[in-house]
Amino acid sequence: MTDRDVLISGASVAGPALAYWLHRYGFRPTVVERAPALRDGGYAVDFRGEAHLTVLRRMGVLPAVERARTGMGATWYVNSAGKPQAKLPADLFAGDIEILRGDLARILHDATRQGTEYVFGDSITSLTEDADGVRVTFERAAPRRFGLVIGADGLHSNTRRLVFGPEERHVKHLGVHCAIFTTANHLGLDHAGHAYRTAGRLVALYSARGNTEARAAFYFASPLLDLDRRDVAGQQSVLAEHFAGNGWESDRLLREMRHAPDFFFDSVGQVRMETWTRGRVALVGDAAYSPSSLSGMGTGLALVGAYVLAGELAAARGDHRVAFARYEEEMREYAAGCVKMGDGVAGFMVPGSRFMAAFLNRYYKILPYLPGKNLMANMARRTAENVTLRDYGDLVVR
Template sequence: MTTTKHVLISGGGIAGPALAYWLHRHGFAATVVEKAPAPRDGGHAVDFRGEVHLSLLRSMGLLEGIERLRTGMGPMTYVDARGKRLVDSPADLFSGDVEILRGDLAGLLHERTKPFTEYVFGDSITSLTEDATGVHVTFERGAPRRFDLVVGADGIHSGVRRLAFGDEARFIKHLGLHYAIFTVPNYLGLDHAGRIYTTPGKLVSYYTARRNTEARAVFYFAAGELPHARRDTAAQRAVLREHFAGVGWESDELLRRMDQAPELFFDQIAQVKLDSWARGRVVLLGDAACCASPLSGMGTGLAMIGAYVLAGELAEAGGDHRTAFARYEAELREYAEGCQKSADGVSGFLVPKSRRMAWLLRQQQRLLPYLPGKKLIAKSVRKTAEAITLKPYAGKPVAPAGPRLVD
């Protein structure tokens, strides 16, 4: 057990609370600051694949809750502009071993960690000043405070990364697509199912959530940088209408319902690449450090594995951040790069650039159930997810099977 240190974590989504859990297990104190007023409920479905992911969830006492709240999605069906079925895509290609809405997972993590974690909602970090013994931190709303270490777990547009490493343009690799997601009623009356419609450079998707009581509308489209829409919701809605009005299937109805949605998540599809994830007493985690992009299907698993490794290395190093941060990166970087590589070529498969490419992909999908390698894609994704061996840190290993561990 290390001497207790106080760690400030920026980001209350997935990576931040996961890190708070493991820091507590190793005797550290954690404060999580999140600019949203409460845990975010929206977002897409995220999945976990393979025993590395599942054993980590089991050890955190989360797997039972995730199983209870799992989406239970069946195949996603590709349709044409009139809604006619074209081809079904296998469920495991999209949903892995277990799939849960991001908002539901964030809620589980918050409930699991709030008894021993200080959460500060509705605030954000404005400056970091490091000296020999700690980091002086100022906030947008709260009084200045001092911490031993600071972790940026605040997403692809990390404020901590900007303060400690510089402008994000140096680290973000845009992959040529943007996406948006929002909640709508399950007005199509689907039962644990989804629909996908593609036209050159665009994709519209709709899938049910929370036992069919609601649905998620998802839009992907090819575009360059859109800085004017970064934080402006009205501009984001205007961009979506510009790209999707009149394109077919349910696009116009979903755009009409967009204004009544409780939230709209809109961003570019991108990856984050840095030479180092640490600067002094500041370190990055999850998407802030090594975003693999939604196209990889690995972001959430990577973030939670990273939290386990970072906390474990701090414990192994007795709180020595220089040693711990270097070992954290050494343990995780190859795995993170593999997760990023898994996104290669996915954009062209997901959002075909031409009608001919869309037609060729549909023919391939129709033939897939009859081909010897029909499960090859799912197996490849699982192989990537399992391409790391987790160390048993400070006597607190990840349980390979059986009942969950408790504190």
């Protein structure tokens, strides 16, 4: 066992991307994922700007990602009768390439299964560090030793909790909860979305999978709710309470929710930490610097973070002290910019007051005729591109 044996917690975006690069640099990555298997589909995530595309290109997965893109077009804000009122251009929500998170995870998994040990249906229970490694215990598997442990386990990171303390120290609640599930495309949307906003609430329906189905998304303003993550029926009841009689398609979608094949519910939060590394443990992706699910930044940021962390480990020949310091240095300003970008989005998407909701509905109507109509999309692109990617190509083991 050396520093080259690396345990990664989480097999979504940051975890497999990190495993990909570590393997190419001669490390031996193991990925432990709590879910019993890869989950397909899910909600859409996006890449925007040259930095994201460059990493995908260097990983050789850009063609597969492009083939799986959703091809999503514009989103329309509608009134209570479903009549389109204002059009938001595709690149605001869908970036340069939009893809379902599960499809992306599968592409990254396929690109890494050769050189990576994947363990599904398990989770780390303790980490004990000594001079030359970390002893790791698991819920199911026998204890093992690794040189380094990397938490890529998302907003509610288990690794972060074990090493850096409770979640409330690091996660800032943005005052919104969201739910997403798969449903029929009963409005016949063609690569498009419809969204209906009222004070403190937003309901949306987006076509998915070549219009053969749709995703219903509900957002509502609320203080942090203390809900059991496994209690789907309880979460659905909360949603029903918030949206019953809300207008447009709300009631119909709430009925369909009860039979949905999947159901995602979570608070919307950002991760803010002074440091992402401690001893032989580091965090990457949402676990370290989630800019929030509303920001449209998290996936690309996770990908870039994994690229930089692996590259710096290779450049430091596995000396984690040097590599972790360089990783923090390279990523700090970039991640902070993405988090800042995500900070204001909640208030725009789900304004708390009736006045603000009505104002924004009107504002979006006239937006296409204003000089600053592309302001938000351009700001997001600039933020996503605000990183200089080192080329670690000569460190690849051939």
